[in-house]
Amino acid sequence: MINKAGKILAVIYHPIFYIWYLTLVIYLKPIIESNSTFLVDTELLAFNGLVFLFTVLIPVLSVYFLTHDLNLSDRKKRSLPIGITITSYIVCFFALKELFKGDDEIMPIFVIFLAVTIIGLGSLWLINLFYKISMHGMGIGVITPILIMGIFNDKSLSHVIVFCTLLIFAILVLIQRVTSKSHTISEVVSGFVLGSATVFTIAKLI
Numbered sequence: 001m002i003n004k005a006g007k008i009l010a011v012i013y014h015p016i017f018y019i020w021y022l023t024l025v026i027y028l029k030p031i032i033e034s035n036s037t038f039l040v041d042t043e044l045l046a047f048n049g050l051v052f053l054f055t056v057l058i059p060v061l062s063v064y065f066l067t068h069d070l071n072l073s074d075r076k077k078r079s080l081p082i083g084i085t086i087t088s089y090i091v092c093f094f095a096l097k098e099l100f101k102g103d104d105e106i107m108p109i110f111v112i113f114l115a116v117t118i119i120g121l122g123s124l125w126l127i128n129l130f131y132k133i134s135m136h137g138m139g140i141g142v143i144t145p146i147l148i149m150g151i152f153n154d155k156s157l158s159h160v161i162v163f164c165t166l167l168i169f170a171i172l173v174l175i176q177r178v179t180s181k182s183h184t185i186s187e188v189v190s191g192f193v194l195g196s197a198t199v200f201t202i203a204k205l206i
Helices: 002-012 015-034 042-067 079-099 107-128 135-153 157-179 185-205
Strands: none
Touching (some): 002 157, 015 042, 079 107, 157 185
8 A cells, every 4th residue: 555655656756747737836826816716828728738748748758669667767778768858848948938938927937947957857867877866866856945945934834734745745755766676775865965956056046
């Protein structure tokens, strides 16, 4: 039971979904704030669709058809799918920057998050040439500082509960990656350090 739950969480917390999750939050936020049960914003729908295409669909298809292993267990088979993913993310960046230029509500936070992801994946690609590193560890290394900042910056009980729950689930995913023997402890820790270091580096530069 615990192992199955861990596998489900590992899918949910796969870093390939993070940017799309962000666009979902951007889309759902006005619906929640307005207490509306139905809201169609064609611009946000287009934004969400393009992000899904470039950051989820193309990377997943490239991984599946090139390796038939969505976990990318074999280090030597990782380089090309990760390279295609990075390229797809860069295309996404320029496409959205052109289509939604001047949209101060959507683009700033998205650009920062996309930049963190591209830099993190680029670093992972280089390291992967010599050493297998956990992508889940890297992704959770990215979101952990964000969740911790959310806990300290937003004191409302409901938000604190959400942030703490997401953080606990993230920790469980890291444990699952080790207990399932998908990665060693050092691979998970090195991935986590890489993700966190990328976030702090970007934060220092902006």
